[in-house]
Structures are given as structure tokens and as C-alpha cells.
Amino acid sequence: MSQKILNSILLVAAVVLLASVVIIMGCLYGYFDGVQEAELKDELSLATVATEQGGMEYLSQLSSDGYRITWIDSDGTVLYDTQADASTMENHADRDEIKEALKTGYGSSVRYSATLLEKTQYEARRLSDGTVLRISVDRATTATLVLGMLQPIIIVVILAVILSVILAKKMARKIVEPLNELDLDHPLENDAYEELSPLLGRINQQHYRISSQVRALKRKTDEFEQITGSMREGLVLLDSKGKVISINPAAMEIFGADKSCIGEDFLTVDRTHDITSAIRSAIENGHSEIRVERAGMEYQFDFSEIKSEGVMVGTVILAFNVTEQAFAERNRREFTANVSHELKTPLQSIISSAELIENGLVKQEDMPRFIGYIRTEATRLVSLIEDIIRLSQLDEGSQLPQEDVCLFDIATEVISALKNRADSKNIKLSLSGDGGNMNGAKGLLYEIIYNLCDNAIKYNNPGGTVSISIADTERDISLSVKDTGIGIAPEHQSRVFERFYRVDKSHSKQSGGTGLGLSIVKHAVAYHNGKIHLTSEAGKGTEITITFPKTKSK
Amino acid sequence: MRSRFDEQLDLLNKELIEMGSLCEEAIAVASKALTDGDVELAKRVAPLDEEICKMERSIEAVCLKLLLQQQPVARDLRQISAALKMITDMERIGNQAADISEIIMFLGGKTAEENVLIREMAMAAIKMVTDSIDAYVKRDLSLAEYVIDYDDVVDDYFNKLKSSLIDMIAQKTADGEYVLDLLMIAKYFERIADHATNIAEWVIFSVTGTHKEVNT
Numbered sequence: 111m112s113q114k115i116l117n118s119i120l121l122v123a124a125v126v127l128l129a130s131v132v133i134i135m136g137c138l139y140g141y142f143d144g145v146q147e148a149e150l151k152d153e154l155s156l157a158t159v160a161t162e163q164g165g166m167e168y169l170s171q172l173s174s175d176g177y178r179i180t181w182i183d184s185d186g187t188v189l190y191d192t193q194a195d196a197s198t199m200e201n202h203a204d205r206d207e208i209k210e211a212l213k214t215g216y217g218s219s220v221r222y223s224a225t226l227l228e229k230t231q232y233e234a235r236r237l238s239d240g241t242v243l244r245i246s247v248d249r250a251t252t253a254t255l256v257l258g259m260l261q262p263i264i265i266v267v268i269l270a271v272i273l274s275v276i277l278a279k280k281m282a283r284k285i286v287e288p289l290n291e292l293d294l295d296h297p298l299e300n301d302a303y304e305e306l307s308p309l310l311g312r313i314n315q316q317h318y319r320i321s322s323q324v325r326a327l328k329r330k331t332d333e334f335e336q337i338t339g340s341m342r343e344g345l346v347l348l349d350s351k352g353k354v355i356s357i358n359p360a361a362m363e364i365f366g367a368d369k370s371c372i373g374e375d376f377l378t379v380d381r382t383h384d385i386t387s388a389i390r391s392a393i394e395n396g397h398s399e400i401r402v403e404r405a406g407m408e409y410q411f412d413f414s415e416i417k418s419e420g421v422m423v424g425t426v427i428l429a430f431n432v433t434e435q436a437f438a439e440r441n442r443r444e445f446t447a448n449v450s451h452e453l454k455t456p457l458q459s460i461i462s463s464a465e466l467i468e469n470g471l472v473k474q475e476d477m478p479r480f481i482g483y484i485r486t487e488a489t490r491l492v493s494l495i496e497d498i499i500r501l502s503q504l505d506e507g508s509q510l511p512q513e514d515v516c517l518f519d520i521a522t523e524v525i526s527a528l529k530n531r532a533d534s535k536n537i538k539l540s541l542s543g544d545g546g547n548m549n550g551a552k553g554l555l556y557e558i559i560y561n562l563c564d565n566a567i568k569y570n571n572p573g574g575t576v577s578i579s580i581a582d583t584e585r586d587i588s589l590s591v592k593d594t595g596i597g598i599a600p601e602h603q604s605r606v607f608e609r610f611y612r613v614d615k616s617h618s619k620q621s622g623g624t625g626l627g628l629s630i631v632k633h634a635v636a637y638h639n640g641k642i643h644l645t646s647e648a649g650k651g652t653e654i655t656i657t658f659p660k661t662k663s664k
Numbered sequence: 665m666r667s668r669f670d671e672q673l674d675l676l677n678k679e680l681i682e683m684g685s686l687c688e689e690a691i692a693v694a695s696k697a698l699t700d701g702d703v704e705l706a707k708r709v710a711p712l713d714e715e716i717c718k719m720e721r722s723i724e725a726v727c728l729k730l731l732l733q734q735q736p737v738a739r740d741l742r743q744i745s746a747a748l749k750m751i752t753d754m755e756r757i758g759n760q761a762a763d764i765s766e767i768i769m770f771l772g773g774k775t776a777e778e779n780v781l782i783r784e785m786a787m788a789a790i791k792m793v794t795d796s797i798d799a800y801v802k803r804d805l806s807l808a809e810y811v812i813d814y815d816d817v818v819d820d821y822f823n824k825l826k827s828s829l830i831d832m833i834a835q836k837t838a839d840g841e842y843v844l845d846l847l848m849i850a851k852y853f854e855r856i857a858d859h860a861t862n863i864a865e866w867v868i869f870s871v872t873g874t875h876k877e878v879n880t
Contacts, residue, residue: 352678377678378801381685 112282119274127266135255146249147218147231153177154233154245161243166190177245182208184240202244207234211242227254344409344429350422352376352389364409364429376427388413392425401432408436441608448610448625452494456487463487497626500557501609504633510551517546517555517580517589524559525578528567536573539563543580546587548658554634559589561627562654566593569652586660592653598646607632607642631656669734673743676726680747683719684797686712687754690761691793691856695786697768698849709765716758720751739873746870750800753859753866757793760852760859767845781828782850785821789853792818792860799867811864818857825850 157179160168169181169190181190186203188196202208210217211234222229229251234244250258288302297310297317335358338345344361348354354372357379362368367379377386384400392398392413399412412428463483466472472480518541525539532539559578566576574594581588598606602613610625635642638658646652690712697706727748730736736744792811799808829847832838869875 351674375674375678375681377681377685381681381688381797381801383682383685383689386682386685 111286112278115281115285116274116278119278120271123270123274124267127263127270131256131259131263139255146247147233150177150231150233150245150247154235154243157245158235158237158243162237162239177247180244180246182234182242182244184212184242189241205232205234205244207232207244208242210234211236211244222251227251227257342431344427346376346379346427346429347416348376348389348425348427350424352425354379355424361427361429364404364431385411389425389427393422401436407431407433409433445609449498452610452625453491456491456494459487460484460491494626497630500630501626501633504554504630504637510554510637512549513552514547514549515552515555517548517559517587518544520552520556521559521578521580521589524556524563527560528563531564532567532576535567535570537567537570538575539567540575540577541579542577543582545582546580546589547582548587548660550638550658551634554637558631558634558656559591561631562591562656565627566591566595566652569593570595574651584660586657588655588657590653590655592651594651597648597650597652598644599648603644603646606644669730669736669740672726672730672734673740676723676730676744676747679719679723679726680750681797681801683716683723683751683754684793684800686716686719687757687761688790688794688797690716690758691764691786691790694761694764694768695783695790695853697765698786699783701768701771703769706765706768709762713758713762716755720755723747723751739870742873743870746866750863750866753862757856757859760856764849764852767849771842771845781821781825782846782853785818785825785850785853788814788818788821789856789860792857793863796860796863796867799864800870803867803871805868805871808864808867812861815857815861818854822850822854 157172161181164171166181166189169179169192172179172192177192179190179192180188180199180202181196182202183189186201186208188199188202190196191199203212206219207217210219215236217232217234219232220229221232227250228248230246230248232244232246234242236242289306292300292302292306292310294313295317297314300306300310334356338356338358341358341360344364345356345358346354346361346365347356352375354374354376357365357367357369357371365379371379376389382402384402388398388400388411392415396415396417397413399410401408401410403409408431410430410432412430414426414428415422416424416426460483463480467477467480521541525541528539563576563578570576570593576591576593579590579592581590598613602611605611606613607628609629611629612625632642635656635658640656640658643655643657644652645655690709693705693712694709696702697709727744730744731741734740792814795807795811795814798804799811826847829843829850832843833840865875
């Protein structure tokens with residue numbers, strides 16, 4: 111900037127200097143030329159008069175400093191010269207001024223020296239006797255003048271350059287200052303230079319565009335973060351070098367990492383060999399998945415390669431918590447295995463009994479016993495299948511007829527149905543409480559109380575008690591079945607409601623039962639929006655309390 | 665040129681972490697095999713040890729190449745030389761895990777399940793290895809210091825275990841060979857803890873440039 115200003119200032123200065131020198135020289139030179147010529151003419155006319163009167167005498171007396179006076183005869187011979195010996199001088203007849211003076215009475219001419227640095231002005235006049243008096247003066251030429259002025263000119267030039275530099279700097283600063291002070295955040299509010307307004311206008315436009323783009327970008331990141339932030343699945347994005355680009359809160363929780371891992375290698379987040387090799391295989395094959403157990407939860411990790419125009423740009427890791435799913439899968443597998451096993455066992459005894467009878471291996475007196483086996487096993491089979499059907503009905507969630515029922519009445523029914531069995535084990539059944547009128551499916555409620563009491567008798571010690579109590583409060587109806595039996599150990603308590611789960615793993619038929627009772631209870635209670643609470647201590651007994659909310663039923 | 669160097673350093677870092685995680689896995693598998701008396705599981709340790717050895721070679725090669733070609737200085741030089749030392753310790757950890765698994769195979773199903781002390785000692789050793797690798801990954805000086813201090817805990821376990829094994833021999837509750845095997849295993853765990861301490865010391869060196877004096 112200042113260099114450019116300096117250059118232009120220098121150019122202007124040079125042009126002005128040159129022009130002024132030329133013009134001043136031209137004017138002055140012309141003026142002095144005229145003055146000198148007039149002076150020379152005056153001198154000549156004075157000298158002419160003097161010479162005509164005094165002749166050679168006057169001339170010899172003349173001291174000649176500035177002028178040179180030469181007296182020339184009409185034939186050109188030099189008669190006298192103030193600066194040189196006249197005899198040595200050549201004939202002057204062919205000189206212009208002499209010729210002219212001889213012809214017209216007056217002549218003048220200018221001759222330059224060989225170096226052009228000087229010029230000599232000649233003026234000649236014819237005297238009355240025919241001789242010619244010539245006066246001449248040496249004068250400096252323009253070139254000499256210029257040469258003489260060289261030193262001051264150089265000084266002026268140097269001065270001009272110094273001044274220009276200072277000025278240029280100052281100007282540049284002054285010009286740039288308002289530019290530097292421009293408020294580029296609000297380009298249109300500046301009033302620096304009018305010439306800048308198109309630029310400022312464009313800056314303003316770009317500002318606007320950039321800020322709108324930034325806003326759009328931020329909105330997109332916000333959206334992305336909100337989506338990934340509220341995702342229950344863990345999501346991690348890696349770049350092509352395996353560095354973390356983004357990680358959502360769920361993933362942070364799974365990997366036990368924090369925000370600081372962004373930009374770091376994924377190995378710093380998790381260096382488990384399984385995961386490292388899964389990432390590697392995802393990069394090779396495009397996709398891979400593994401299941402890993404972590405902190406008691408089971409996770410499924412999906413690794414997919416991200417490709418953009420055929421180039422691998424990163425990897426995305428999705429982590430699902432599949433604990434429940436894995437649990438359900440295991441349950442289903444176990445259920446199927448259990449169902450087939452449970453169905454097969456009674457059939458096996460029926461078949462073997464039948465085979466024995468068929469082959470006549472059974473004595474006539476043993477016959478009723480064997481047929482009895484077949485009957486009990488078949489009954490067991492039927493009750494099992496009934497239980498399964500009931501469970502699957504509950505699973506399906508099919509609507510059952512709702513009616514107003516009284517829990518107390520149902521409990522009484524159950525007690526009378528189980529009386530014989532209780533008596534045979536010398537167990538006392540008792541019922542306390544009141545009413546318990548509610549709206550529900552009678553069959554299911556019967557099933558609940560029956561199964562609970564059945565279990566209470568089955569797993570009771572001889573001579574124990576089973577007490578059923580019904581409490582009817584403002585908000586809910588609670589039904590509790592308490593026994594003094596063998597109880598359930600803490601590690602089994604959470605699992606007794608699973609299908610076919612038995613505390614006694616041997617599937618012993620000692621106690622009978624299908625292993626589905628409590629599962630049916632659980633589903634039936636859920637059908638009535640109730641809650642089950644189990645308190646039990648091994649060896650002391652079990653109490654199962656079921657609470658049905660009232661609001662729903664009325 | 666410089667970016668290539670950084671890339672190579674990154675690669676070295678990654679491989680070191682991977683090797684560390686292999687060590688963790690090897691001793692975790694070995695100790696699980698020990699507590700469960702699972703011979704099949706114990707057999708999985710040897711291939712892991714082999715892989716650890718292979719990684720040691722490849723990391724060594726990377727380090728030497730870096731030293732030769734890039735002539736690193738200051739921090740980079742420290743990191744590379746620390747890596748060279750650490751892989752030796754890691755390789756020893758892998759070897760010792762393999763040795764433990766060999767003894768387990770020799771025990772042939774006899775478990776150390778009833779022996780709470782050896783289980784706790786194994787857990788402590790695993791924790792030290794995990795923490796030392798973590799300290800390297802996070803360049804965490806305080807964690808490295810913690811690992812170095814934790815070595816005393818493992819040493820304590822070793823002494824306790826030794827006296828309990830002596831009791832077992834004195835009261836003839838177990839046969840001598842079994843007790844000796846257990847002692848060997850305990851010694852291996854104790855060595856593993858020492859190697860973890862070394863790793864932690866090298867972590868401190870690579871960060872601060874001073875190597876913690878070993879208190880003997």
C-alpha cells in the first residue's frame with residue numbers, strides 16, 4: 111500500500127520537477143537572451159561611436175573583461191582585437207555577421223563551441239569608413255546551465271524522495287486506518303469510504319450466508335445429538351483411522367467412557383480383543399456383529415463399515431442391550447425343552463404300562479394297579495395340556511368374560527375343593543377377611559387362588575397351616591396366602607414364576623404338579639392389572655400377596 | 665515426513681494397547697481356568713501367548729524402524745524406548761499366563777476353587793495389569809503410581825498364601841504336589857504383578873522423562 115502511494119508520489123514529483131525545470135529554464139533563458147542581446151547592441155553602438163571618434167586609440171585603451179571587440183577592415187583583415195594579437199588572426203570576411211554588416215550595415219550571428227557548452231554571440235556594425243566593428247560575448251548554453259543546476263536539483267530530488275516516503279507512509283496509515291477499524295461483524299454500519307460500500311455489501315451478504323449455513327449446520331448437529339442422545343442403543347462413529355468422531359450417552363455408559371475420548375483412538379475406549387477383531391472384520395467384510403457380556407448385561411454390538419463413493423470413510427458401532435431378549439430366548443428354549451420333556455414323561459409310563467399289559471406280563475391281580483398308572487399319568491397329561499392351553503390363552507391376551515365376583519366366595523370354593531388333599535397331609539386351611547367384591551374373570555381368579563393354595567399345601571410340612579386372608583380397602587383388594595411350609599430360598603425367588611421352573615430340579619413327581627401353576631398365577635394377576643409380592647424364608651414358609659387395584663374394575 | 669512419523673507413532677500406540685489387551689485376556693483366561701478347574705479353557709492360553717510373542721516381534725520392528733528412519737528426539741524418543749521396554753514385560757506376562765495354564769492342565773481338573781486367597785491374588789494381579797495398560801492408554805500418572813503401590817497388596821497375598829500352604833502341608837490336608845503347584849501359580853501371579861509394576865514405571869518414564877527408582 112505505502113509502496114504504491116510512494117511510487118505515485120515520486121512519479122508526480124519527478125514530472126513536476128522536470129516540467130518546472132524545463133519551463134523555468136526556457137522562460138529565463140529566453141528573457142536573459144533578449145536582455146543580453148539588447149545590452150550587446152547598446153555596447154556595440156557606444157563602441158562604434160567611440161571608435162569613429164577615437165579610432166585605434168580608444169580601442170587600445172579599452173579593458174576588455176566581458177566583451178571582446180574586434181575591428182575589421184572592409185576586406186576582412188583584422189585591424190585590432192581586444193583579446194588577441196590582430197596580426198595572427200585570419201581573415202574574417204567570410205564570417206556571417208561581417209558579411210551581413212558589410213552588406214547591410216548591421217549583422218549578428220551565434221556560433222557554438224565544439225563542446226556545445228558555450229556559445230558566442232556576435233554583433234557587428236559597419237562604421238562610416240567602411241570598416242566593421244564587431245563585439246562578441248561568450249555565453250553559457252542551456253546545457254551548461256542545466257549542468258550547473260545539477261547539484262541543487264539532486265538535493266531537491268533527495269528531499270522530494272524523503273518527503274514522499276514520509277508522506278506515503280502517513281497517507282497509507284491514514285487510508286488504512288479506517289479500513290482496519292471496520293466493524294466486519296456489522297459491515298453495513300460502517301461509514302469509512304464510499305468506495306468500499308460494494309465490498310461491504312458483499313461481506314454483509316457472505317456474513318448472512320455463512321451465519322445461516324452455520325445455523326443450519328448447528329440445527330443438524332443438534333438434531334443428530336438429540337436423536338442419538340435419547341437413543342437407548344449405544345452409537346459410536348469412527349473415522350477411517352479408527353478414531354472416535356461421535357459417541358452418544360448410551361454408548362458412553364456401556365463403554366464407561368466420557369466425552370474426552372472424541373478424537374482419540376477407539377482402543378482407548380475399549381481394547382477388548384473381541385471388539386477389536388470385530389471392528390477389523392467389519393472393515394474387511396463390511397459388517398460384523400458380536401454378543402458380549404458386560405457388567406451382568408448382555409450386549410449385541412453391530413459393526414458396519416461406512417462407505418462413500420466406494421471409499422471406506424469410517425465405521426459405525428451400534429450397541430444393543432439384549433439382556434431381556436437373551437433372557438426371553440433362553441426362557442423360550444427352556445420352555446420348549448421342558449414342554450416336550452414334561453409331555454413325554456407321562457406318555458412314556460403310559461406306553462410302558464400298556465406294553466407290559468399287551469405282552470401279558472402283568473398278572474391279573476396287578477392289572478388294576480397298572481391301569482391305575484395309566485389313568486393317573488393320562489390325567490397328569492391332560493392337566494398339563496390344560497395348563498399349557500390356559501397359559502397360551504393368557505399369552506394371546508384373549509378377552510375373557512368379565513363379571514362381578516366375590517373373592518371370598520371363590521376362596522371358600524377353593525377350600526372345599528382342596529379339603530381332602532389338605533386333610534390327607536394333616537394341614538389346616540383357614541380363611542379370614544371379608545367381601546372382596548371385584549370385577550374380573552371368575553375362572554382366572556379361581557385359578558389364582560387354587561394354584562396358590564395347592565402350592566401352599568404341596569410344599570407344606572405335615573401338620574402345617576395355610577391361611578388365606580382377604581383385605582378390602584379403599585384403593586385395592588389384597589389377597590394373601592400364607593403357609594408354614596419349606597419356603598423358597600432367595601436365589602430361586604425371582605425365578606419361581608417362570609414356566610416349568612422348579613426349585614427342586616429333579617422334576618420329581620413326588621409333589622406332582624406341572625411347574626406351570628405360578629406362571630399361570632402371574633399371567634392371571636397381570637390380566638387383572640394386579641401385583642404379586644412374595645416374601646419367603648427357606649424352612650419357615652412363604653407368603654404370597656396379590657393386590658388388585660380397584661380403580662380399574664369400577 | 666512429519667505426518668508420516670506421527671502416523672507410525674499412532675500405529676505403535678495402537679499395537680501396544682492391543683498387545684496389552686491380549687495380556688489382560690491371557691491372564692484373565694488363565695485365572696478363570698484356575699478357579700473353574702477348566703482344562704479346555706486353560707488350553708486357550710497358549711495360542712494367546714503365541715500371538716503376544718508375535719506382536720512383540722512386530723512392535724519391536726516398528727520401534728527400530730522409527731528409531732532408525734526418523735531419529736526421534738525428546739518425548740517421541742522416550743515413548744519409543746518405553747514401548748521397547750514395555751513389550752518385554754508384556755511378553756513375560758503372556759509367558760507366565762501360559763505357564764500357569766500348563767500347571768492347570770497338569771492339575772487335571774483339580775481346582776483352586778476352595779482357595780479364596782489364590783483367587784483374590786489372581787484378581788489383584790489382573791487388576792494391576794488392566795490398570796497399568798489403562799495408565800498407558802490415558803497417560804495417567806496417578807493411576808501408574810497406584811499400580812506401583814498396589815504391588816505390595818499382591819506381595820502380601822503371596823506371603824499369606826505361602827503360610828496357608830505351609831499349614832496345609834503341616835496338617836496334611838492336601839498332597840504336597842498340589843500345594844507346590846499352587847505355590848508355583850502364586851509365584852507366577854506375583855511375577856505378573858511385578859511386570860505390571862514395570863509397565864507402570866515405564867508409563868511414568870514416557871510421560872515425565874524420569875524413571876522411578878525401584879525400591880529394593
